[in-house]
Amino acid sequence: MVEKDESGPGGISEEEAAQYDRQIRLWGLEAQKRLRASRVLLVGLRGLGAEVAKNLILAGVRGLTLLDHQQVSQEDTRAQFLIPVGSLGRNRAEASLERAQNLNPMVDVKADPESVESKSQEFFTQFDAVCLTCCSRESMVRINQICHKNGIKFFTGDVFGYHGYMFADLGDHEFVEEKPKVAKVTTGVEDGPEAKRARLDPAETTMVKKVSGESPGGIWGGQTPKNQR
Amino acid sequence: MGAAVGAAAPELAQAVSQARLLKNLVLTGFSSIYVIDLDTIDVSNLNRQFLFQKKHVGRSKSQVAKESVLQFCPEANIIAYHDSIMNPDYNVEFFRQFTLVMNALDNRAARNHVNRMCLAADIPLIESGTAGYLGQVTVIKKGVTECYECQPKPTQKTFPGCTIRNTPSEPIHCIVWAKYLFNQLFGEEDADQEVSPDRADPEAAWEPAEAEARALASNEDGEIKRVSTKQWAKSTGYDPVKLFTKNFCGTYKYSCSSFFFSFFPKEQNKSDQQNESSAMLKDQQVLNVRSYADLFSKSVKTLSLHLAEKADGEALIWDKDDPSAMDFVTSAANLRMHVFGMNMKSRFDIKSMAGNIIPAIATTNAVIAGLIVLEGLKILSGKIDQCRTIFLNKQPNPRKKLLVPCALDPPNPNCYVCASKPEVTVKLNTHKVTVLTLQDKILKEKFAMVAPDVQIDDGKGTILISSEEGETEANNHRKLSDFGIRNGTRLQADDFLQDYTLLINVLHSEDLEKDVEFEVVGDAPERIGPKPSEPTPKNISNGSDDGAQPSTSTAPEQDDVVIVDSEDEGTSSNADDVENKSRKRKLEKGCECVGAKRVRNLLLPLDKVIHVMSYCNSTLSWDVKNVQN
Numbered sequence: 134m135v136e137k138d139e140s141g142p143g144g145i146s147e148e149e150a151a152q153y154d155r156q157i158r159l160w161g162l163e164a165q166k167r168l169r170a171s172r173v174l175l176v177g178l179r180g181l182g183a184e185v186a187k188n189l190i191l192a193g194v195r196g197l198t199l200l201d202h203q204q205v206s207q208e209d210t211r212a213q214f215l216i217p218v219g220s221l222g223r224n225r226a227e228a229s230l231e232r233a234q235n236l237n238p239m240v241d242v243k244a245d246p247e248s249v250e251s252k253s254q255e256f257f258t259q260f261d262a263v264c265l266t267c268c269s270r271e272s273m274v275r276i277n278q279i280c281h282k283n284g285i286k287f288f289t290g291d292v293f294g295y296h297g298y299m300f301a302d303l304g305d306h307e308f309v310e311e312k313p314k315v316a317k318v319t320t321g322v323e324d325g326p327e328a329k330r331a332r333l334d335p336a337e338t339t340m341v342k343k344v345s346g347e348s349p350g351g352i353w354g355g356q357t358p359k360n361q362r
Numbered sequence: 363m364g365a366a367v368g369a370a371a372p373e374l375a376q377a378v379s380q381a382r383l384l385k386n387l388v389l390t391g392f393s394s395i396y397v398i399d400l401d402t403i404d405v406s407n408l409n410r411q412f413l414f415q416k417k418h419v420g421r422s423k424s425q426v427a428k429e430s431v432l433q434f435c436p437e438a439n440i441i442a443y444h445d446s447i448m449n450p451d452y453n454v455e456f457f458r459q460f461t462l463v464m465n466a467l468d469n470r471a472a473r474n475h476v477n478r479m480c481l482a483a484d485i486p487l488i489e490s491g492t493a494g495y496l497g498q499v500t501v502i503k504k505g506v507t508e509c510y511e512c513q514p515k516p517t518q519k520t521f522p523g524c525t526i527r528n529t530p531s532e533p534i535h536c537i538v539w540a541k542y543l544f545n546q547l548f549g550e551e552d553a554d555q556e557v558s559p560d561r562a563d564p565e566a567a568w569e570p571a572e573a574e575a576r577a578l579a580s581n582e583d584g585e586i587k588r589v590s591t592k593q594w595a596k597s598t599g600y601d602p603v604k605l606f607t608k609n610f611c612g613t614y615k616y617s618c619s620s621f622f623f624s625f626f627p628k629e630q631n632k633s634d635q636q637n638e639s640s641a642m643l644k645d646q647q648v649l650n651v652r653s654y655a656d657l658f659s660k661s662v663k664t665l666s667l668h669l670a671e672k673a674d675g676e677a678l679i680w681d682k683d684d685p686s687a688m689d690f691v692t693s694a695a696n697l698r699m700h701v702f703g704m705n706m707k708s709r710f711d712i713k714s715m716a717g718n719i720i721p722a723i724a725t726t727n728a729v730i731a732g733l734i735v736l737e738g739l740k741i742l743s744g745k746i747d748q749c750r751t752i753f754l755n756k757q758p759n760p761r762k763k764l765l766v767p768c769a770l771d772p773p774n775p776n777c778y779v780c781a782s783k784p785e786v787t788v789k790l791n792t793h794k795v796t797v798l799t800l801q802d803k804i805l806k807e808k809f810a811m812v813a814p815d816v817q818i819d820d821g822k823g824t825i826l827i828s829s830e831e832g833e834t835e836a837n838n839h840r841k842l843s844d845f846g847i848r849n850g851t852r853l854q855a856d857d858f859l860q861d862y863t864l865l866i867n868v869l870h871s872e873d874l875e876k877d878v879e880f881e882v883v884g885d886a887p888e889r890i891g892p893k894p895s896e897p898t899p900k901n902i903s904n905g906s907d908d909g910a911q912p913s914t915s916t917a918p919e920q921d922d923v924v925i926v927d928s929e930d931e932g933t934s935s936n937a938d939d940v941e942n943k944s945r946k947r948k949l950e951k952g953c954e955c956v957g958a959k960r961v962r963n964l965l966l967p968l969d970k971v972i973h974v975m976s977y978c979n980s981t982l983s984w985d986v987k988n989v990q991n
Contacts, residue, residue, distance in 0.1 A: 143643035150643050154406045158714060159494045159721030162643060184728060187412050191724040214434045232434075236412055295736075311756075 145169065149239065153193055165193065172196040172259065176249045177266030178225045180212030181292050185264055186233050187215070189240075196241035198260070199233065201226040202248035203267075254279050262286040277302055309340040394439040396460070399424040400446040404683065410724040448475050448812055450859050457483035462738055464488045470515070474779075474810035475860065477502065477510035481780055482861035486741050488734050494721045497730040497754035501737055501770060503746060504780065511810075512774035522877050527560045533699055533707050537716050540694035541680060543609060544687065546591040547600070548665050548678040557591075557609065600666030602659035610697055645710040651700050658693035661686045682717030691716050729754055733765075778809070778864060787867040787883040792847050795879060798838040801827050804880055809864060811857040818845060819852035819865075826853065842868070 141147055143162055149169070150157070157165050171194050175186055178201040189197050205220045205228050215229035226244040234242045249265070250272055257263060257279050265273055265288070273289050280287040281304055290299035401423050403414045413430035414423070422444035431438055445451075448471070457463065457479045465487065467473050473489070480487040480502065487502040489510060502509055525531070526539050542555035598604045649657075664686040669678055680687050688709065695716075696706040713719065733752050740748045750767035758764050778784045788804065805814040805827075813829035826845060828834040837845075847853070849870035856863050869883060 141644075143641065143646065145643070147644075150645075151405050152408050154409075155719070155722045156409050157643070158719060159723060162641070162646070188725050188728060191409055191412060193409070217434065218436055235415055237408075238416070 149193070152239075156192065168192050168194050170195055171261040172198075174198045174200060174257065174260040174263045175266075176200045176264065176268060178213065178215070178229045179209060179267055181290065181297070182266045183213045183215045183229065185266070186229065187236060189264075190233060190236045190242065193237060194240055196243065197233070198243045198245055199226040199229055200245045200247065200249055200252075201229075202246055249276070257285060258283050260285055262288065265289040266291055303345070306345050307342060308345060309342055311338045312341050314339050394441060396441045396443070397424045397427060398443040398445055398447050398452075399427075400444065406683075410722055410727055412724065447472055450813065452479070453859055454479060454482045454861050457485055460485055462486055462488070462741060464734055464738065465490060467491075470518075471810055473510055475812060478779060478810075478857075478860035478862050480504070481509055486746065488737055488741075490730050490734050492722065492726045492730050492754075494723070495726055495754075495756045497726050497733075498752065499730055499733045499737055500751040501741065501746065501749040503741075505773065506746065507749075507770040508773055509777060509780040511779040512771075512777040517808075523554075523556060524560050524877075527556055527558065530698065530702050530704075533695070533704060533712075534715055536695040536698040536702070536704070537691065537712055539698055540691040541716060543694055544665075544678075544680050544690055547595050547605070547662075548592070548669050549680060550677045551590060551592060595666075600662055602662045605662060606655070606658065606697075609694075610701060642708075643710060645713070646708045648706050648708045651697070651706075654693040654696045654700075654706070657689050658697060661689035661693060665690060682713055682719070688713060688716075726754065729765075779862065783865065784863070785865040785867065787869050788880055789869040789871045789874065789883055790842075790880040791872055791874065792843040792849075792851075792868065792870050793841055795842050796839055797826060797834070797842065797845075799879060800842065801838075805855055808880075808882065809855070811855065811860065811862070811864075813857055813859055815856045815858065817854050818847065819854055820846070827855075829858070 141150065143150070144166055145153075145162070149165075153165055173189055173194050173196070175182060175189070175197060178186065178199055182199075182201070186197060186199060201224065203225050205216055205223050205225050207221070209216060209225065210218070210221070213225075213229070215232040216223075216225070217228070217232065220228040224244070224246040226246055230242060230244040234240075249268060257276065263276060263280055263285055265276060268276075268289065277287050277289075279285075281302060284304060286304070286306075287302040288299065291297060399422070403411070403418045403421055403423055403426060405416070405419050407414060407423075408416065408419075411423075413427045418426045422442070424442040424444050428440040428442040431440060447467075460483075463476065463480050463485055465473060465476055467476070477487065477489075481504045484504050487510075488499065489502055490499040491497065501507060521535055521538060525535055526542065530536050530539065539557055542552075543557045545552055545555050546557055595605060665678065668686070672678070678687070680691070682688055692709045692712045695712055699706050707715075733754075737749050737752075740746065749770060751770055753766045753768070755764055755766065759766060773780050775781060778786045786809075790804075800816070801814060805811045805816070814827055815829045816825070816827035818824040818826055824845065825834065826837060847868055849868065851868040853866040853868065854863065855866055874881060
């Protein structure tokens with residue numbers, strides 16, 4: 134795994150700035166640094182798990198632990214693009230490790246062949262976020278309670294053919310919402326001579342910080358659906 | 363690539379077995395996948411294009427994608443072309459061999475072209491695109507749905523010459539000017555990219571002293587007018603001070619001396635202190651004027667060396683990923699902003715605007731890729747009636763939907779592409795417009811023809827333009843009226859590659875607006891009032907604009923602006939209802955899902971309205987205007 138250089142301007146290395154450029158332009162440098170500092174646990178490496186792993190690794194999290202006690206089956210070879218040909222019978226997490234790591238050497242990717250049900254409470258507290266797939270209801274409830282108690286972001290989801298679901302319990306958290314900037318009569322400070330006329334620039338937006346007061350139980354999609362103006 | 367449909371949980375095996383079977387049947391039916399992309403891999407692609415790794419940077423995208431896919435699916439039959447889809451080798455017959463075409467393009471010209479090819483070959487086309495968190499998928503089938511060009515899409519924002527040359531009021535004007543200056547000095551000179559102040563502009567308020575100075579200067583420099591900017595620059599040895607003086611001190615309102623003083627500030631500028639925080643990337647810092655003057659000087663020297671290394675007659679092409687070219691535009695634009703009293707911008711921001719960068723992430727692309735495949739499956743199983751336009755929004759709608767399907771609209775009977783006998787009326791001055799303008803600006807740029815042939819509908823079939831190189835070159839600089847073209851004349855324009863014939867009615871007019879060479883009658887009029895702040899105009903190209911040659915990563919990231927006709931609401935909470943009710947819903951009062959007629963105002967994270975495209979991740983041509991959620 135490539136060491137990250139924290140000493141670059143902005144707190145990330147030039148290599149990272151170049152690689153993450155297109156996403157930094159979307160969610161900002163601050164968000165990228167937070168991703169870069171977070172450790173995530175991913176349980177279940179079937180098709181859905183592989184997708185989630187790919188997305189998290191490409192985003193540039195600090196570390197991702199792939200946890201799966203199952204072995205690679207025939208079905209897995211069709212839907213899971215991290216597992217190389219000829220891996221039938223291998224542990225799924227371990228079989229996925231190499232391809233996953235190659236997606237982004239700057240992420241610390243680990244494989245754990247144990248069952249999630251055998252993990253103690255302490256195990257989960259090393260993570261900032263936990264994502265479960267292919268888990269039994271009992272497991273989901275148990276782990277959700279552990280996460281909620283410890284302020285760990287909790288996600289779970291699964292797919293069934295053309296159907297699927299995702300659930301998130303983010304506890305009390307802060308988030309930002311994008312709002313349009315309201316037109317102001319400028320006094321020529323920002324712009325050129327024409328600035329004196331009031332100009333509504335709908336493309337200008339501002340990020341507004343909000344705090345969620347969500348009670349345990351989580352919310353759909355991980356965001357408040359309320360449309361606040 | 364993108365989203366693979368996950369395996370079913372055992373307890374639901376029964377319910378999904380049919381779907382899986384269908385998928386397997388369908389997939390078994392894929393005999394081969396052809397992949398075409400002219401681009402090569404860049405490091406900035408790696409945050410989302412997961413088939414590529416660092417070691418692949420510089421290599422062909424289509425080739426590496428194929429190799430990576432074969433790693434996990436060795437039995438896939440993939441044919442990769444490192445080429446432009448607009449290459450005439452890919453004719454109608456080529457397209458006819460496919461059951462389905464999926465677009466993942468990043469520019470309007472290519473989308474228009476593939477649209478026409480698929481119409482000509484009568485092959486279903488899945489169009490798509492993404493921009494940041496937003497995405498869209500739609501299906502195009504000749505005779506069944508709207509084609510890509512049925513609804514007019516707004517052309518990329520352009521600025522009047524006088525705004526660029528005389529009266530910039532926004533940073534973007536200065537950035538456009540800087541890119542023009544790059545071309546005048548180092549690139550292909552373009553008569554439409556003048557940088558010197560337009561003295562004919564009535565709004566140019568020359569101060570008396572200034573006017574006199576100019577008169578004197580022009581007498582002395584009288585010779586300069588006869589020499590191209592590039593030749594003059596060369597004659598000075600690309601001396602940065604001389605270049606600076608000519609291009610920046612010539613601007614009115616500021617005398618040379620006061621401007622020069624600003625480069626030697628006694629105290630540190632405020633901006634220096636702000637930049638000390640580590641909350642910014644190096645590129646996100648805004649430097650002081652002196653630093654940009656130095657950067658201008660440095661980049662001019664480097665670029666003049668690059669130009670000297672080129673063969674005779676060859677020019678540099680502006681590329682946002684070329685450090686000196688980017689340095690040049692950053693410094694020149696900022697110096698101009700400073701002169702005109704605007705706050706300067708960081709290299710990071712200028713790069714976004716100058717390079718038409720659309721932010722992009724893996725997840726949006728994964729969602730859209732999944733949707734593309736799902737629409738594809740419907741088509742392949744003969745259920746095109748179930749196809750939809752689907753929008754991926756940033757926030758759930760009032761019905762709590764993030765993904766919103768809308769019924770596909772039938773073809774526009776007056777579409778100038780897919781109607782049975784397409785026809786348009788073009789307003790222009792026949793005494794002023796040349797044959798070359800007709801070919802390049804009207805037929806190629808506006809009507810997206812690639813290799814047009816034009817004859818006059820005069821009973822004699824007089825050939826005005828031939829797509830065969832050299833045949834009608836002599837006509838290029840002659841005016842249309844020279845050929846007897848006047849009000850009411852009809853021209854027949856053909857693009858044989860696209861199997862496309864367009865009848866053009868000429869409407870002669872002498873009162874077009876300044877800087878406007880032609881108008882297509884029936885085009886949506888320009889919006890009055892608040893406009894979205896849009897990035898560089900369409901005649902600014904980054905690197906190889908039309909992407910006609912297989913290239914390095916100088917191919918534009920995107921150069922297109924398309925309108926999102928995104929009516930997001932309108933479906934019930936039960937997805938099945940869409941099929942039953944969507945048609946009826948269109949007629950209901952207050953119906954939100956009316957298809958591509960209304961434009962919502964979209965808020966963008968950055969004030970950019972261009973779509974991004976990468977081969978592996980299907981992205982979409984977005985017409986994103988401002989949307990108020």
